[in-house]
Amino acid sequence: MRNIKGVVFDLYGTLYDVHSVAEQCEALVPGRGAEISALWRQKQLEYTWLRSLMNRYRPFEAITADALLHVCKRLSLPLVDSQRAELCDAYLQLKPFSDTAPTLRQLSALGLPIAILSNGSVHSISEVVQHSGLEAHFTHLISVERVQVFKPHGSAYELGVDILGARREDLLFVSSNAWDASGAKDFGYNVAWVNRGGTAFDELGVRPDFEISSLIEVPRFAAAQ
């Protein structure tokens, strides 16, 4: 990898912590916050993949609400509509990981385009980024909304190439989600997989170019030209 012309980040789970909503879940259903948050995330992802296969696109916020409704029914949680709405709102205010801001600052100093390419809608991405106060670091906020299909479909990854106007082999894609890193690698990006939890990569027939334990390692790939 050389001559990197831009860095493309995944949002959910990579720059921002989806499990930061566990706190709000815990407040509403004491003792079960982590369980609810984990199943919610799992169903949210499943629904993006299943709907993409069924060709029934629906915006990410709506899928997030659907997934929470399912979790409430499945776990027999006594949440009323307004409480579910409150939890969904928390998804628009996710916390960045502690390594997110320092990494973005270092990358910004290098003068490269920095993009987010996310399953989130235009609205969701914008809300999350603005709430964290990090919007100035991004040159592009890219939503799959434009192609109405979720990652890891190739059309979603194509957006990064089209909008940054660079070849896929000149871009670095960064994700903590093994399935997303697999999709991006399959599409042809250079890929760094952020393995914060020390877990195993997915067995989907492709491997990331780099496995790192923190975002803070990203700038050195971009700088090593």
Added chain:
Amino acid sequence: MRNIKGVVFDLYGTLYDVHSVAEQCEALVPGRGAEISALWRQKQLEYTWLRSLMNRYRPFEAITADALLHVCKRLSLPLVDSQRAELCDAYLQLKPFSDTAPTLRQLSALGLPIAILSNGSVHSISEVVQHSGLEAHFTHLISVERVQVFKPHGSAYELGVDILGARREDLLFVSSNAWDASGAKDFGYNVAWVNRGGTAFDELGVRPDFEISSLIEVPRFAAAQ
């Protein structure tokens, strides 16, 4: 629903119990059989969806082996290649549920075509069905292998219609998997969801026509013409 001209069953989890491999898992890793079996099934399903979206079809047995390899790495299980192969072989000898044989016998007596439409390969489906001694009941064993994409993609459901030579609205599709029942309903079949565990249906924007707790209720839909 009237004038049902055939019944199309899902295989894994509907006619045959995917968690019957938990016993073999337990024998190899005492105390963790259920945990391994559950994560194995989850990753197996994820990989079928992700590979379909990435347009990287791979036969079901190979995906099953990939998913087990991931589970072993993720849970740091000390299984060697031959032990993993043994577990994958167990997937070719899944046990039918207790309501499977009586249901098939009743349906056979009605003289309707009875099909399996499965994500499994031609080989997998044939092995499982023959091992259970139930092959005489099926007029068609249909694998998605022919279209190289997994359910819930529409092309997979189309196979049932094409091979049975009936209109989708004249067929009854039966599945225990909520995502599969959703895909079949979205495609246009009459759908019975077998909710053995009393769980919640998925929130994918469609509902099954019938929710039943056992396969034994299926023949009455086919007979009520």
